Amino acid sequence: xxxxxxxxxxxxxxxxxxxxxxxxxxxxxxxxxxxxxxxxxxxxxxxxxxxxxxxxxxxxxxxxxxxxxxxxxxxxxxxxxxxxxxxxxxxxxxxxxxxxxxxxxxxxxxxxxxxxxxxxxxxxxxxxxxxxxxxxxxxxxxxxxxxxxxxxxxxxxxxxxxxxxxxxxxxxxxxxxxxxxxxxxxxxxxxxxxxxxxxxxxxxxxxxxxxxxxxxxxxxxxxxxxxxxxxxxxxxxxxxxxxxxxxxxxxxxxxxxxxxxxxxxxxxxxxxxxxxxxxxxxxx
Numbered sequence: 001x002x003x004x005x006x007x008x009x010x011x012x013x014x015x016x017x018x019x020x021x022x023x024x025x026x027x028x029x030x031x032x033x034x035x036x037x038x039x040x041x042x043x044x045x046x047x048x049x050x051x052x053x054x055x056x057x058x059x060x061x062x063x064x065x066x067x068x069x070x071x072x073x074x075x076x077x078x079x080x081x082x083x084x085x086x087x088x089x090x091x092x093x094x095x096x097x098x099x100x101x102x103x104x105x106x107x108x109x110x111x112x113x114x115x116x117x118x119x120x121x122x123x124x125x126x127x128x129x130x131x132x133x134x135x136x137x138x139x140x141x142x143x144x145x146x147x148x149x150x151x152x153x154x155x156x157x158x159x160x161x162x163x164x165x166x167x168x169x170x171x172x173x174x175x176x177x178x179x180x181x182x183x184x185x186x187x188x189x190x191x192x193x194x195x196x197x198x199x200x201x202x203x204x205x206x207x208x209x210x211x212x213x214x215x216x217x218x219x220x221x222x223x224x225x226x227x228x229x230x231x232x233x234x235x236x237x238x239x240x241x242x243x244x245x246x247x248x249x250x251x252x253x254x255x256x257x258x259x260x261x262x263x264x265x266x267x268x269x270x271x272x273x274x275x276x277x278x279x280x281x282x283x284x
Contacts, residue, residue: 001070001115005237005262007039007197008032008255009246014051018250025058031252033064036259041170041197041246042109043074043120044101048081052108060110071109072197074120074150074170075101091123095134102143117144118170121151132164148197154188161192168195170246174203175232175278176210186241201245202232212277220274224264229254233261235274 013020013028020028029040042052052073059069075098078090105114117138119131138144148168149157160166169189171180173196180186180196189196205213205228217228224231236243247258266274276282 001038001067003070003195003244004036004038005244006037006233006259007041007072007244007246008037009041009199009248010051010055011041011043011046012248012250014047014054016047016051020054020058020250022054022058022061025054026061028250028252028255029055029059030062030064032255033062033069035252035256037255038068039070039072039115039244041072041199042105043077044105045074045077045079045081045120048079049083049104052105056108056110066111070115071111072116072118073102073105073109073114074118075105076120076123091121091125093119093123093126093131095130098131098134099138102138106143113142114144116146116148116168118148118150118168119152122149122153122156126159128159128163132160135164148194150197152185154184157188157192157194166192166194168197170197170199172200173198173236173243174201174205175213175235175274176203176205176208178275178278181239186239190241195244196241197244197246198236199246199248201236201247202229205229205232212280213274216273216277220266220270223270224266226260226264227257229258230261230264231266231274233258234264234266235271237261238266238271 013025076091076093078086078092080086080089135147146167148166150170152169157166173180217231220231221228233245236245249255
């Protein structure tokens with residue numbers, strides 16, 4: 001099963017967000033799927049290690065076939081919580097922890113395999129050889145279908161070269177957060193056939209004063225007859241690296257509306273006008 005062009009992020013579905021009931025979560029999964037989103041982004045830590053289980057319980061009630069959806073999960077962060085009473089937040093990419101995390105995600109999501117496992121964040125203590133050997137065994141066993149990373153820079157991804165293929169890198173990328181567009185990360189991914197997933201694709205647009213950006217967006221909303229968040233998503237979609245936005249909304253109407261972004265083709269000049277408004281100056 002291939003990724004849908006828009007991915008539904010589940011971080012806010014549980015206790016870290018709206019705390020959907022089983023019924024509401026089941027409805028949201030079904031409406032997402034019926035709208036054209038077949039891909040759901042998870043992490044073991046979401047909801048203090050509870051959201052995957054809630055999602056899994058709800059998914060079994062939808063009647064959707066497992067082979068028709070794409071499940072992503074992440075491991076590596078040790079997050080202090082009721083379910084994991086560790087002293088401080090830290091990272092663990094030992095063979096034992098990766099295997100335990102995958103087994104827990106499989107059990108909680110009520111599935112035999114993950115379509116993709118991501119390393120949640122880079123650790124200064126990563127042993128690439130141990131990670132590569134562990135992931136290869138997980139792939140061979142059928143527990144995971146593909147492998148990727150999250151929040152990795154070009155140099156950190158390059159450490160895996162010749163040892164393990166990376167299919168995805170999930171990064172913080174939006175019109176208001178452009179670091180990875182200019183630090184070589186996206187160029188490295190394009191050169192090495194690594195697809196970017198963009199979390200927080202709306203960035204801080206709705207949270208901060210972004211007068212210059214909003215002025216341009218307001219003009220383009222009228223031109224393309226769409227909403228501001230559709231402009232923000234379509235701006236990302238135009239990039240040649242084939243960015244897959246991970247949307248964090250918990251509302252079915254917003255999910256359906258976001259999918260309309262796929263129909264918008266922003267003109268070249270409009271794309272650069274938005275970029276100029278974001279960085280505050282003309283391109284060099």
